[in-house]
Amino acid sequence: MPSSLINRDLISINDLTKNEILFILQLAKDLKAKPQPTLLQNKVLASLFFEPSTRTRLSFETAMERLGGRVIGFADKDVTSASKGETLYDSIRIIGQYADVIAMRHPLEGSARRAAEATDKPILNGGDGANQHPTQTLLDLFTIQETQKKLTGLSIALAGDLKYGRTVHSLMQALLHFSPRLYFIAPKTLQMPEHYLEELKKNKIKFSLHEKMEEVIKQADIFYLTRIQKERFADSMDYERVKNVFRLTLAHLIGVKKNLKILHPLPRVNELDDKIDTTSHAYYFQQAENGLYVRQALLGAVLGKI
Amino acid sequence: MRRQCDFLKRGLFEPGRGQSINPWLVGRVRWPERPGELSEQRKLLAEHATIHMTQDKKLLVSAIKNGTVIDHINAGQALKIIRFLNLAAQNKLVTVGLNLPSKLMKIKDLIKVEDWEISLEEANQVALIAPQSTINIIKNYTVTKKFALKLPEKIEHLLVCPNPKCITNHEPMDSFFYVKLRKQKVEVSCKYCEKQFALDEIKDYKI
Structure with a gap:
């Protein structure tokens, strides 16, 4: 067991080595x-959600309960002293004295790193604005490994809002350890930012850019779809156009690999047809469930119990 | 003219007994007609005390006795450096030259600060804005120390993160940036929000 994880914060997926990821x-x-x-048993998780969340908060809290621990916290910042103007630093410093481990989500980017400076208790980042969401990345990797029986050398397509989506950025960074073949599918204005592509080149990872799902879905082992958000478009007409074109339907699944699994961090809106739910390729609900085990693993590891 | 040259021969930087140099007076003195006559020491002094001359060989910026000279600043950056180093608030005599003629750079900026010695950390901050600048410490009109500038690995306190959603813009706290060169350009990345910026995207400083 890497003792390096005991009492560690998990703020960004880049904080973890390949071995630590595999261990978790x-x-x-x-x-x-x-x-x-x-x-x-007898351990307390502070679950601090300064902005709304369903899956992440409930799965952190359930993970703690299922390991016999207890949970304190809030799901709405309006019930906290933050609404009175208390700094995040002060809030975390105090809460750190009550709890053994803290899971938090906050709308500001870098808030989790700041929180980690306020307490010596481990901070698990459940999302800091558009920045990082490392437990999502870990559960994505877990699900990829579970469905494909391996992580290395897979053909993985990432589709949707690749420009702003924190999920795809973190997943891409974690995949650097596992020599994938990557396909990026997005409307031109939402394609993967240049500096991420440079990182791939530096790591000699093969990738290609596409605008249509049908161009690559037949080659993929994993098709990772994300939501395209209306507020990313300056012109709402552009959004409407993209929304209807950028949609995965049953028709796309003709001739795909047998082992293809479709993943989605959820919530979905229009981009994923619910008729796909009953096919053998749909795996997004199991993916969400896996968050529970990954968060249990993290809680156990940072508290030094496994 | 003869009197002025005599004055220089006696020692532009080495005043005769009982004679002190008024830096503002020096600024108006004419240069000898045959610079080849200058001693090596004076040449060095002339170079490092960064005496600047126009076509008619008038000195534009005075020499300083003790302090720091930041020379070869790319034109337009001197005021930024003054802000960066918070020089205006230190009650020191600061002489600034903007758009001075330069053989190497065509035009350049220059800063001289009397009775103030720049630290290595501060010098590296200057490197961030003007990497090709030269920084010399002057003692008794002589260069006593030259800084080999290198980019700092990190910058604390100074920069304001341009990301409006970064926690550093919402909490009473210091900013922290990692510095790296990418394609010959200085880039900084915020330790907190993890966003990367070209240096010219930083518009504000915490001073």
């Missing part, structure tokens, strides 16, 4: 196979 995935697999309902 293995722990998650073990916990999925064999629950440990008393592992974190």
